[in-house]
Amino acid sequence: MKFVFFHLMPYPYLPDDFDENYPSPSLTFPNKYFDRETGNRLYHRYLDELEHAERLGFDGIAVNEHHQTAYGLMPSPNIMAAALARRTSKAQIMVLGNAIGIRGNPLRVAEEIAMLDHLSNGRIVSGFVRGIGWEYFAHSINPTRSRNRFNEAHNLIIKAWTSDEMFQWISPNYEYRYVNLWPRPLQEPHPPIYIPGAGSTETMRFVAERRYTYMSVYAPTQVVRRWFDGYRNAAASLGYEPDPEKIGLSIPVFVADTDEQAHREGREQLMWLFHKGLKQGPELMNPPGYMSPSSMRGVLMAGMKPFPQLSYEDLLSGGYAVVGSPETVTARLRELRDELGFGQLIGLFAIGGLTHEQTVRSMELFSTEVMPALRSDQPATTG
Amino acid sequence: MAHTDEHLDLLGGRVHLLRGGEGPPLLFLHAAGGAGQWHEFHELLAGRFTVYAPDHPGFGGTDEFGEVEDMSDLVYHYLDVMNRLGLDRPHVVGGSFGGWLAAELAVAAPHAVGSLTLLSPAGLRLPEHPIADLFLMTPQQLGAALFHDPAKAAGMFPAEPTIDDILAAYRDMSALARFSWSPFLCNPKLERRLGRIIAPTRVVWPDDDRVVPIAHGHRYAELIAGAELKVVADCGHAMYFERPAEFAAAVTEFLTELTGASR
Numbered sequence: 001m002k003f004v005f006f007h008l009m010p011y012p013y014l015p016d017d018f019d020e021n022y023p024s025p026s027l028t029f030p031n032k033y034f035d036r037e038t039g040n041r042l043y044h045r046y047l048d049e050l051e052h053a054e055r056l057g058f059d060g061i062a063v064n065e066h067h068q069t070a071y072g073l074m075p076s077p078n079i080m081a082a083a084l085a086r087r088t089s090k091a092q093i094m095v096l097g098n099a100i101g102i103r104g105n106p107l108r109v110a111e112e113i114a115m116l117d118h119l120s121n122g123r124i125v126s127g128f129v130r131g132i133g134w135e136y137f138a139h140s141i142n143p144t145r146s147r148n149r150f151n152e153a154h155n156l157i158i159k160a161w162t163s164d165e166m167f168q169w170i171s172p173n174y175e176y177r178y179v180n181l182w183p184r185p186l187q188e189p190h191p192p193i194y195i196p197g198a199g200s201t202e203t204m205r206f207v208a209e210r211r212y213t214y215m216s217v218y219a220p221t222q223v224v225r226r227w228f229d230g231y232r233n234a235a236a237s238l239g240y241e242p243d244p245e246k247i248g249l250s251i252p253v254f255v256a257d258t259d260e261q262a263h264r265e266g267r268e269q270l271m272w273l274f275h276k277g278l279k280q281g282p283e284l285m286n287p288p289g290y291m292s293p294s295s296m297r298g299v300l301m302a303g304m305k306p307f308p309q310l311s312y313e314d315l316l317s318g319g320y321a322v323v324g325s326p327e328t329v330t331a332r333l334r335e336l337r338d339e340l341g342f343g344q345l346i347g348l349f350a351i352g353g354l355t356h357e358q359t360v361r362s363m364e365l366f367s368t369e370v371m372p373a374l375r376s377d378q379p380a381t382t383g
Numbered sequence: 384m385a386h387t388d389e390h391l392d393l394l395g396g397r398v399h400l401l402r403g404g405e406g407p408p409l410l411f412l413h414a415a416g417g418a419g420q421w422h423e424f425h426e427l428l429a430g431r432f433t434v435y436a437p438d439h440p441g442f443g444g445t446d447e448f449g450e451v452e453d454m455s456d457l458v459y460h461y462l463d464v465m466n467r468l469g470l471d472r473p474h475v476v477g478g479s480f481g482g483w484l485a486a487e488l489a490v491a492a493p494h495a496v497g498s499l500t501l502l503s504p505a506g507l508r509l510p511e512h513p514i515a516d517l518f519l520m521t522p523q524q525l526g527a528a529l530f531h532d533p534a535k536a537a538g539m540f541p542a543e544p545t546i547d548d549i550l551a552a553y554r555d556m557s558a559l560a561r562f563s564w565s566p567f568l569c570n571p572k573l574e575r576r577l578g579r580i581i582a583p584t585r586v587v588w589p590d591d592d593r594v595v596p597i598a599h600g601h602r603y604a605e606l607i608a609g610a611e612l613k614v615v616a617d618c619g620h621a622m623y624f625e626r627p628a629e630f631a632a633a634v635t636e637f638l639t640e641l642t643g644a645s646r
Contacts, residue, residue, distance in 0.1 A: 028519075137519065142564040144557055283519050288564075289557035296553055300546045 001337070001374045002245050004060035004094060004346040005053035005363065009046045009080075010277055011070040012269075012353035013038060024280040026069035027134040033070070042073065045356050047083055049349075052360060054091040056367035060125065062094035062346065067102075067131075068138040071277045078112040085119035093120050096194055096215070096346070097127020102141045106153035106174065110160040110181055117185040124187070127194040127215075128154055134284040144289030147202075149173050161190040194248065197227055199302070200295050201234075208234035208242070215248035215346060218278065221319030221339060223302065224249065228340050244343025249336065252321040253347040254354070255365040259324045265358055266323045267312050272352030274307040274315060281306075321351075326369035333374060345374075386421050386429065390444075391437070391467055395451065398464060399444030401436040404429025407497075407642075408473040410465065411436045412481030415517065415559045416529075416539075417624065419443030424623035427631030432474065432638070437464055439481075441558025454562055454570055457484060458491045465495065472497035474638050475582075478622060479595065480505055480559060486573065486603070489580045498641055499584040500634050501603060502622050503595050505568040512598040514568045518560060531591040531619035539624065577606040584610035585637040587630065589618035613637075 014025065015033060022029050050061045063080040066072040074080050077095045084093050093116070098109045117124045130150045136143040152171040159167065159179070166180040185191055193212040197203040198219070204227070207214045214231045216224045228247055235242045252273060256262035291299065305314075315321050322332045333345065347366070350359050386403025401421045409432035411425065418438040428434050440448035440460060451460050461484065465473065475496050477485030482504025489496040505514055515528055526536030541548055563569075584607045588600040597614070604612035615622065615629045623630045 136564075137516075140565045142560065144561040144564065281521060283521060286553075287518055288553060288560035291553075293550060293554060297546065297550060300549060 001371075001377070002059045002344040003057075003367075003371055004062050004092075004248070004344065005050065005056075005058040006062035006064070006094075006096065006250060006346050006348050007046055007050050007350050008064065008071070008277075008348055009042070009073040010273070010350070010352060011039060011042065011073055012272055012277075014070060014276055018276060022279075024069075024134070024284055025071050025277060026066075026132075026280055027137055027284060029070055031068075039073065046073075046350065047080070047087075049356070049359055049363070050080075050084055051087050053349075053363060054088045056363055057371065058091055058367065060092040060094045060346075061088065062096045062125075064096050064127075065099045065129070065131075067099075067135045069134070078109075078116060081116050081124065082119060085116060085123075088123075089121075090123075092123045092125050094125040094194065095127055096125075096196070097129045099129050099131035099135060100153035100157070101130035101146045101150040102135050102139045103153065104139075106156055107160060107176060107179065107181075109153070110157040113157075113191060114161065114181060114183050114185040117187055117191055118183060122186040124185070124191045125194055126191040127196070128157075129196055130290075132280075132285065133287045133290050134280065136287050136290065137284075142289070143287040145173060146290050147292070151206075158190065161185050196250070197231065199223070199227055199230075199298055200292075201230060202292070202295075204230040204234045207231060208238055211240075211242070211246070213246045213248055213344065214242075215250050215344075217250060218274075218307070218320060219304070221336060223304065224319070225340055228342065232341070244341060246344075247340075247342040248344035248346045249340060249342040250346035250348065251319075251336075252351050253329065253349055253362070253366065254321075254323045254351055255326055255329050255362045255370065256358075257325065257361075257365070259328050262324045262328075265354070266351070269352035269354045270315060270321055270323065271312060274310055274320070277352065278307040326365050329366070330370045330373045333370065334377070337374070337377075386425070386434075391464065393448075393460075393463055393467065395448045395460075396440070396446030398440075398446075399438045401425070402434065404432055404434045406432040407638075408432065408468075408470050409434050409638075410461075410470060410473045410475045412461075412475065412477035412484050413439065413442070414479035414481050414621075415555065416621070417478075418445075418555055422623065422627065424627035424631050427627060428476075428634060431635055435468060435470065435473070439484075439558060441561060442555050447558075452561065454484070454487055455491075457562060458487050461488055462492060462495065474498045474500065476500040476502070476634055477504060478502040479620065480563065480568070482506070483568070483570075483573075486577065486580070486607075487570065489582050489584075490573065490576045493579055493581045496580075496582040498638060499580065499582045499607075500637060501584065501586045502630060502634075503588050503592055503600065503620055504586075504603065505563070505595055505599075506570060506573050507599050507602055508566060508569040508571050508574070509596075509598055509602060512596040514596075514599075515594045516567075517594065518556070518564070528593045529619050529621040530625055531589070531617055532625065535621075535625050539621070574602070574606060577603070578608065580607050583641050585633070586610055586612045587622070587633045588612060588614050589620060589622050589625070590614050590616050591618060592620045594620035
């Protein structure tokens with residue numbers, strides 16, 4: 001089992017009237033609520049936590065990209081990866097991922113990841129995401145072009161990393177007459193690629209065909225099971241069985257010394273994440289054309305409740321998150337592993353307004369008690 | 384009055400078309416909402432004209448026409464549709480998004496348009512008078528923005544939409560987004576091209592338009608030679624849904640005055 005410490009870098013200090021007066025912490029939530037001094041301290045605290053995760057033995061430390069939101073403070077994940085590259089030496093640095101669907105210039109992503117690969121001495125993992133719906137508003141990118149932009153940008157970046165010859169790139173959304181990447185990445189043929197999926201069969205097939213790592217996003221276990229099965233089926237139809245490490249469960253985890261303490265401290269923060277951080281209506285999530293008709297039908301048929309309608313008990317029993325003592329968390333993750341067959345756990349430890357001390361204690365208990373127990377188990381088999 | 388429901392096969396797909404009435408040809412270009420419906424407003428116009436009401440690519444019952452990517456493609460598409468229907472200098476009437484399209488058509492092919500009636504058209508970029516962001520609204524907000532009378536808004540959106548209702552609305556909005564996400568519901572070059580229009584033109588605006596501010600109406604009327612602006616009272620942007628009789632009258636009155644002069 002491979003363990004990743006994934007930081008979302010939330011800005012948890014929302015005004016008291018947030019629930020009544022703001023549809024979301026994203027896109028239109030006024031930036032006057034970003035206190036400069038507080039935000040400054042958060043960046044350094046959060047980077048300290050990422051560095052600490054390496055010392056604790058996590059295999060990877062991960063950052064992501066979001067725009068115009070209190071949900072996460074990383075409009076440029078590559079800057080965060082750069083800040084980590086020369087302060088760490090062992091863990092993979094995972095950018096999960098660059099939102100290439102909304103980038104005006106995807107060649108720049110190829111360049112930056114290649115540079116990061118050198119700064120980190122070959123430890124970069126490159127995730128690619130389309131960008132959340134609201135980010136198509138934020139960066140004025142037409143969501144009806146999202147899927148094509150993602151595919152074209154991906155193909156361009158891979159070719160730029162792997163080609164030994166200068167080439168011309170022409171696709172409907174991008175034209176480059178001279179692609180000639182300096183530097184080439186350190187890893188050959190290129191850094192490992194992670195792609196999150198949320199039920200799209202096109203994505204499962206895309207990831208399986210390229211033998212990339214497929215990772216989940218917030219969802220109940222029964223839904224994640226369908227996604228992972230879909231990915232495994234796509235691989236099977238291509239004639240192979242994916243290494244469990246190529247299947248990553250991303251999930252919020254909070255560990256404290258006892259179950260009682262974990263719930264007492266974690267409850268409010270987990271609720272912050274799902275009721276405030278992830279508060280976003282369909283207008284923000286799925287702008288027109290962002291989803292194909294078949295994917296949209298799938299989402300509607302699945303009938304998943306909006307996050308703010310889920311109770312704390314729903315979140316825990318549904319498998320949206322894991323909270324408890326080291327023993328409880330170990331047992332729960334074993335259950336999930338056996339059900340889902342993942343070989344990589346991408347844990348979200350800095351949840352809502354957890355303090356630095358609470359976060360570090362959770363990480364330490366996880367690394368000293370949960371990780372060794374899970375590592376000593378037999379390799380996961382498909383549940 | 385009876386109307387027919389038909390399909391036109393074009394090179395890139397099938398166009399769904401409603402046709403009804405008798406008299407001179409009138410091409411009606413629908414707004415973001417209302418594709419595929421023969422509405423009271425159409426019925427009123429059909430008393431005097433042969434009304435042709437096609438659904439735009441990706442809307443209502445018309446195929447995607449994936450190669451129709453932006454407004455300029457849409458103009459060519461409608462030149463094809465007019466050609467296919469044998470429409471010779473029809474009266475062109477368009478509402479909101481369809482009004483923008485009507486103006487673009489009259490700019491691109493001034494001699495192909497017999498007259499032009501623009502009902503609260505989008506299409507201009509007036510940074511001081513932004514068009515409301517329909518894409519960001521909840522159904523409740525959309526109803527409130529579109530209608531002057533909240534009671535009428537309530538009737539427009541089903542309280543318990545089925546999955547098929549949601550998917551149909553999402554498809555229409557996706558087509559709208561394809562043509563108008565960015566630049567947002569406008570062609571920055573349209574303003575300086577409006578002088579090309581030679582068709583007699585009337586611009587009609589509801590007095591309580593919370594979506595496309597009436598400043599756009601003044602600008603259109605100012606830049607299209609001979610155009611007049613008429614205002615309809617107690618009405619929101621969903622013009623011909625909220626006040627079909629008044630809007631049909633505003634169109635019919637204008638076209639009746641023209642008859643003989645332009646045809």
